[in-house]
Amino acid sequence: MTGHGSDSLEGKRVLIAGHGTAGRTLAEDAVAAGEVVVGYLDDSSTGPEVLGRLADVAEVCRARGVDIVYFAIPSAPAEIVREFVGRVPRPDVELAVVPRTYRIVSRDRVSISDLTDVDVLDFVGRAPVKHDMxxxxxxxxxxxxxxxxxxxxxxxxxxxxxxxxxxxxxxxxxxxxxxxxxxxxxxxxxxxxxxxxxxxxxxxxxxxxxxxxxxxxxxxxxxxxxxxxxxxxxxxxxxxxxxxxxxxxxxxxxxxxxxxxxxxxxxxxxxxxxxxxxxxxxxxxxxxxxxxxxxxxxxxxxxxxxxxxxxxxxxxxxxxxxxxxxxxxxxxxxxxxxxxxxxxxxxxxxxxxxxxxxxxxxxxxxxxxxxxxxxxxxxxxxxxxxxxxxxxxxxxxxxxxxxxxxxxxxxxxxxxxxxxxxxxxxxxxxxxLGWAxxxxxxxxSYAIEDSELRGALRDFGFAALQ
Missing domain, CATH: 3.40.50.720 (NAD(P)-binding Rossmann-like Domain)
Known part of the structure; x- marks a missing residue:
């Protein structure tokens, strides 16, 4: 593939979900790491390098002999990420969800240590709240x-x-x-x-x-x-x-x-x-x-x-x-x-x-x-x-x-x-204030037992206290 090496057997064969800036940058780093980028998946982009939509991941993986899939769409909602993850044909194909804070990929997969709390927030379906300071x-x-x-x-x-x-x-x-x-x-x-x-x-x-x-x-x-x-x-x-x-x-x-x-x-x-x-x-x-x-x-x-x-x-x-x-x-x-x-x-x-x-x-x-x-x-x-x-x-x-x-x-x-x-x-x-x-x-002064303290808290109004 032009600019991304050839379909040789050298290195792992990589499919990238996302044809935007993050995906293309990741492709360059993947090639530098000795991997072979076979193409991209994207729902909103076309071209000879785009092999299908996100929903086509299983079919493309089988047709192209893909070893690893990188999901590189930082703006994707959590439900899209979860749906895509479920479509990847595991365990035959490895998967790495690239963090929002992606810098360089120089290994087979993204480690848990690479996922920031913002990336984890993506998984639970909420964008971080930004405050005007x-x-x-x-x-x-x-x-x-x-x-x-x-x-x-x-x-x-x-x-x-x-x-x-x-x-x-x-x-x-x-x-x-x-x-x-x-x-x-x-x-x-x-x-x-x-x-x-x-x-x-x-x-x-x-x-x-x-x-x-x-x-x-x-x-x-x-x-x-x-x-x-x-x-x-x-x-x-x-x-x-x-x-x-x-x-x-x-x-x-x-x-x-x-x-x-x-x-x-x-x-x-x-x-x-x-x-x-x-x-x-x-x-x-x-x-x-x-x-x-x-x-x-x-x-x-x-x-x-x-x-x-x-x-x-x-x-x-x-x-x-x-x-x-x-x-x-x-x-x-x-x-x-x-x-x-x-x-x-x-x-x-x-x-x-x-x-x-x-x-x-x-x-x-x-x-x-x-x-x-x-x-x-x-x-x-x-x-x-x-x-x-x-x-x-x-x-x-x-x-x-x-x-x-x-x-x-x-x-x-x-x-x-x-x-x-x-x-x-x-x-x-x-x-x-007086009760406290x-x-x-x-x-x-430790002039009270644990059970007495629990009872006092319940009597104060915390009836659900176990």
Missing amino acids: VLAREMIAGKRVLVTGAAGSIGSRLVNQLLSLDPALVVGVDRSEPSVFHLGQSLRDADALELEIADVQSQARIAQIMERTRPDLVFHVAAYKHVPLMESNPIEAFNNNVGGTLNVFERAADAGVGRVVYVSTDKAVRPTNVMGATKRVGELLLSDVGAVAESTRFSGVRFGNVLESEGSVMQTFRRQLLRRQNLTVTHPEITRYFMTIDEAAQLVIQTATTGRQGDLFVLDMGEPIRVYDLARSLVAAVDPTLDIDIIGLRPGEKMFEELSYRASSVDATTHPKIFVLTEESDHRSGDT REMLERTR
Whole structure:
């Protein structure tokens, strides 16, 4: 084929789905790697090199003796990708779904390590939400910003994005020494960054940092978030997720911080586990602490599952694929909302530009996705010899997540993909702040058993707690 070598028996015979820029660039790299490009498939392009439509892949593979198919249409919707993957005659023909971030193909197939979280989002059928950061830059430029949990996966991406918005100072607070060290190494050229080792539960230490750095804005990201682990350690979950949150809120108010943004989770909606319940208490504290704070505005943002965050399902899938192990899914019908780390970080910053005291925001993340479907798409694209094992629900795990208690309690904002929650009620009438303080007196001194704490959370209003 002109420009792409000849139909010889040297090298693997390659068929490329997509005759656009990505496909033609990939063809050049494939030839440079010793492969033989026999032609293209494309639904909207014609010419002597185009051998058929995407639906013709099986017929063309058989007729041309194809060894490997590259799918190179970055703009293709997820349903098109999944349909195409299902038509490739496996296992006789290898398949590689080329990432959006494709640069060079120099091997037989695309590895799982090449798939970014945006590529994975393609598999679940949603385009990433891009936020207009003009208002965010106006708010952050020249300001002093503090981030708790700064060395975690979401916190570190948040720090990176804040540094790009010309702040006077970004103070990163985290208690993990190795993680803080690695964050510092990765951002060693950032003059506006200051890193502090500190536990958000320490009143004196957080007060010291707040008073010395005088932040204009605080993003509270630090939390224990792994559901099964927190089911086994409920007192620690309460001390950190409730006690640490209350401490950050109150120390920020004492220091005269202008705005505090709290990062929550969809697991806080009708929580069935301790982690979700403690995060919901944190949401309720937004309005309680805000009601007594003279000059600090509190708001929160509720996330779905963040792809590639520490301990996420995608991290588990990547590890299993790299080891050529079957993927594990807890239930064939379990569903989750998914978002990328960049979406999460931008959403946190964006919500700081709007809202009133106590507002809680959510991102439009499309429809919930069956985790089994995500696993099946990854196996088909990366290693079809693997299978999917169903291992059973873990303690406290929900079959599906919700972003709000009632669909009618969601109002639009100035951003088309960000919504503010209204009239969310799930707990007993009374003083959340006072109840939290009373409980913390017992949990901090360990004068309470795990079962008693669970009972107290159920009595507070979390009836679904297991």
